[in-house]
Amino acid sequence: MVEPITVNTNAGETLLRFRDDVVHDEPAVTLDAFLGQTNATAVRLEAGDDARALLPHLGQIALVEISFPTFRDGRGYSAARILREAGFEGELRAAGDVLVDQIPHMRRCGFDSFAPEKPVDAATLTKLLNLYPQPYQKAADTRVPVWKLRHG
Amino acid sequence: MKLLTGNDLATGDVVWWTGGDWSRHIEDAVDVGGQGEAILRAEEGARRVNVPYLIDAEATEQGPRPAHIKDRIRALGPTVRPDLTLKPADADAGAWVI
């Protein structure tokens, strides 16, 4: 049974986290600012930012926050997957217009924490996260796709 | 005149604001005058009707007749299937639309 942990940060945000390490406390800087400095450990990507710009620096990043200005803007899903495919193991956070019905797809793209603008109903989220037994395709999570179950 | 119309949330039926309620029959529709926006806001929370909007119509003997053919089709039903309209037995109903 998959369930998130609710965390209230010092900054007053409510996070839903699927990680058990400590919430990263440093403020997330913009991509431009990050690329201009050497010591930032948290970066925020806007929907149109190129996640690949972070690839040379993944070792120093503890948190990447990706913005969803509206829930219909799907660019963040690709950004997340690109980071996970490149080996990023830090916290990958979806922030903004994040609704309960999108969180399962976001998890599969590699997001492991969520900062939704509006509260998410915990019971609905738990139900949705545990609804599908196995996915059809490989993504950035550890779930085994159906074709692998069929053929080993 | 100005009518308020939308689709019933649960059934999808075309409905018309009657002054206190929503009816499937355009003959029951009232002129909302300048009150349209206020009624829209009030009805949003009631969750009875999806995306209601205002349309222009003229008052006629048979009741309000929407200015645009699209809303006349909504009021009656598809012109190519009279049997599926609100007035299947009325031979003149199609002429009212067109």
Add this chain to the structure above:
Amino acid sequence: MYRYDEYDQSIVDARVEEFRDQVERRLSGALTEDQFKPLRLMNGLYLQLHAYMLRVAVPYGTLDSRQMRMLGHIARKYDRGYGHFTTRQNIQYNWIKLADAPDILAELATVQMHAIQTSGNCIRNISSDQFAGAAADEVADPRPWAELLRQWSTFHPEFTYLPRKFKIAVIAADEDRAAMRLHDIGIQLLERDGVLGAKIFVGGGMGRTPMIAHEVKDFITADHLMSYLEACLRVYNRYGRRDNIYKARIKILLHEIGVDAYREQVEAEFAAIRDLGIDPPVAELARITAMFAGPDFASDAPDTIDRSDPDFAVWLDQNVAAHKQPGHAIVTISLKPIGGIPGDASADQIDLMADLAERYGHDELRVTHAQNIVLPHVRKADLYAIWTALRDAGLAEANLDLISDIIACPGLDYCSLANARSIPLAQKIGERFAGRQRELGELKLKISGCINACGHHHAGHIGILGVDKKGTENYQLLLGGSGAEDVSLGKITGPGFDEDGVVDAIERVTDRYVELREGGERFLDTYRRVGMQPFKEAIYG
């Protein structure tokens, strides 16, 4: 055809539960309409003029009699006794209640059917050639590849909020019977040095700005098809326009950055992901392919047909195509009776077609993108019995590819996006030309009730676009489009007409064609030879 295993079934069942929960939350107000709309669209549920409309998926247009009967059952139980077959090989019901939608999906799931991703900004039904598995000219049956892609695209977590809808077609012959070049991604299977692979085309589409897909990949084998397509989709998801819904399709992206730039970006993405284990083993395609092995055809089926009934002979010549197996044939059932509603079938007609498939057709049917139904595998010896049953049910119009075999969108009679009605126009055209249609020969006429082009009017030999002219319905006439392998986009003739005016204009066009044609030229061939000018003169004087 494909049969679900426990995994496929569990996914469809889970989807039903998910949607049931979403509908409850909508009805209770926990979800606003703005939040609910993309979710219901991804289950094929539109809000249209008169009611909710449900679009049920028919994957690559293939279904069996049990599934066909379920479609008839849905029409009777939840709708008003009929369904409408669409230009993407799906079926639509026009009178659905939101509260019933979860139960409908539950019933569909019992026969391995669903309405997944038949709308919304996601990857839609993968379409294919309606003669797949029966035509002699295919290099292989394209449908196993379509099934592989159906599974890959279903609930793909990265591509569920694309800039816009995404349509893929798969064919396997040089003759394009699925309008492949007018899709966001078109795939043509072919053989290279004895190896089966595919050519990939990207950036086709109709709508407001019709475009023909460009070749982007010369040859890709099945073992990397999925990672290659992921790269194609990812570039689109990242860089497709999201500022203007009329410029959000992938065709606009290719148009704006150029095919070469798009190809380079895809290759770069492909290089980054091709070894990440995204592609299933070839055993998976082999597993699916085995299910499409085709029926056991009788090897001694007689090849001769008794043509003595003249009406039967006319239908035989027009609606029956050659099958790769001797003694067999491919039947197209016309859903375009003169004066009828193109693509509609009553529940009784749906049941009859299911019965015919089960009895005479190795239990298989196809939906074509021209809104007709195909029985792909019948014996020549059974054609007469099939025809008499169709005739008695009003399904024997002998008009395949003739002027009355009209592709028409539902138009303003049903659709909230439409500017004009299309069905009454289709009826008038059918009635005007019924007596001359055989003389006119192949003439693909397509009608769209608005610029969204769901009736594929850009790809019509004669196309008609319904517009709103100061509050009244008006129709523009286009000539010279084609959705086949000789793909081309129609050109507007000039000022538009009212409903009767456009029928008259078409008559002047066809009269001029008959005057000018040489040899066995189709209308399209004559148009391409002589150009627009003679027709323009005929129409406008």
